[in-house]
Amino acid sequence: MGSNNGNTSKTHFAINAKIILLSFLFLFLLLLIVRSTFPSSPQLSPVPSSSTELTVQAKAQDTAPAVDCPTTAAAAAAAAAGTCTKTPPSLAQALVHYATTNITPQQTYDEISVSLRVLAKKSPCNFLVFGLGHDSLMWTSLNHGGRTVFLEEDKAWIHQITQKLPTLEAFHVTYDTKVTQADNLMKLREEVECKAVTDPRSSKCELAHKGFPSEVYEVEWDLIMVDAPTGWHDEAPGRMSAIYTAGLMARNRESGETDVFVHDVDRVIEDRFSKAFLCEGYLTEQVGRLRHFTVPSHRARSGRPFCP
Structure with missing residues (x-):
């Protein structure tokens, strides 16, 4: 009986150790996935003051980098690849x-x-x-x-x-x-x-x-x-x-x-x-x-x- 109890305890310990090890591995992999998905130092954007600003910012994020509105034909040509975010x-x-x-x-x-x-x-x-x-x-x-x-x-x-x-x-x-x-x-x-x-x-x-x-x-x-x-x-x-x-x-x-x-x-x-x-x-x-x-x-x- 004592021998069987000892073997049973050793078996439970081995199973628990495997569970703990697998848990640590899972957490480690999860951490790697999270770090690769999100930047380590995210830039926080200012909170829009209105729904209009929110819409403008959302559109700007989906397009090319923002530039100031051109005021001349030459400036318009130079900024053709950008997105104007200011009202002329x-x-x-x-x-x-x-x-x-x-x-x-x-x-x-x-x-x-x-x-x-x-x-x-x-x-x-x-x-x-x-x-x-x-x-x-x-x-x-x-x-x-x-x-x-x-x-x-x-x-x-x-x-x-x-x-x-x-x-x-x-x-x-x-x-x-x-x-x-x-x-x-x-x-x-x-x-x-x-x-x-x-x-x-x-x-x-x-x-x-x-x-x-x-x-x-x-x-x-x-x-x-x-x-x-x-x-x-x-x-x-x-x-x-x-x-x-x-x-x-x-x-x-x-x-x-x-x-x-x-x-x-x-x-x-x-x-x-x-x-x-x-x-x-x-x-x-x-x-x-x-x-x-x-x-x-x-x-x-x-x-x-x-x-x-």
């Missing part, structure tokens, strides 16, 4: 401006969407806008990092708008045409001088506007929006010259193409002059009162007719 100042200003005003832009949502699609592909770019209005800050913000210039006939209106929005780049221009001259000016489409592609300042066509600031002629504009000058009464200058000059600048660029938009094409002048001088063959689409033309460089291919 111009966009922030636009959000606050439109959230605190009950004045709506001159164009409808569908009309704005046409230009927005082009800007989404081309910005930051050079964007020339005939007319300074309640939508000007929007256009500048949508072309963030590019250059957006406004040409306005009313000097007092420029002062009023730029006092509130001093970051806008606007130039005062004058026009020597009137709406009542539209029929006679339309006849110029058959003149050789008005089919010649050149710098508007050296053009012999009566429709070419020669009084813009020199830098307007020296920049190759990627987008041009014709939403001015005034054209709804007989003594107004009308958009005859603006439409023709926009088309001439587009054709005179060294290469590539220019997207030209004309608003208010429900009116006779905008309708007829855009078809005649921007050409129905270059018409890309029309939404509501907005027409979109894609005008190629005529300098890049000699012998191209004024209209296709």
Whole structure:
């Protein structure tokens, strides 16, 4: 009996020792797994102050390393591989401006969407806008990092708008045409001088506007929006010259193409002059009162007719 009890005790001891050893091995392996899964010195992130910040941080962790928002086209190109986590100042200003005003832009949502699609592909770019209005800050913000210039006939209106929005780049221009001259000016489409592609300042066509600031002629504009000058009464200058000059600048660029938009094409002048001088063959689409033309460089291919 004593011998059997001794053997039984030895057997239990051996079994317990094996269990303890296996437990230590299991714990050791578990420790190795945990250490390989988690960094030894984790970096603690600050607690977001709002659900919005939490969402931004979560998205930022799933993308490339964050960089500051670019403020120029060069900076935008340099930061193309990064992720902007700051709201651009111009966009922030636009959000606050439109959230605190009950004045709506001159164009409808569908009309704005046409230009927005082009800007989404081309910005930051050079964007020339005939007319300074309640939508000007929007256009500048949508072309963030590019250059957006406004040409306005009313000097007092420029002062009023730029006092509130001093970051806008606007130039005062004058026009020597009137709406009542539209029929006679339309006849110029058959003149050789008005089919010649050149710098508007050296053009012999009566429709070419020669009084813009020199830098307007020296920049190759990627987008041009014709939403001015005034054209709804007989003594107004009308958009005859603006439409023709926009088309001439587009054709005179060294290469590539220019997207030209004309608003208010429900009116006779905008309708007829855009078809005649921007050409129905270059018409890309029309939404509501907005027409979109894609005008190629005529300098890049000699012998191209004024209209296709």
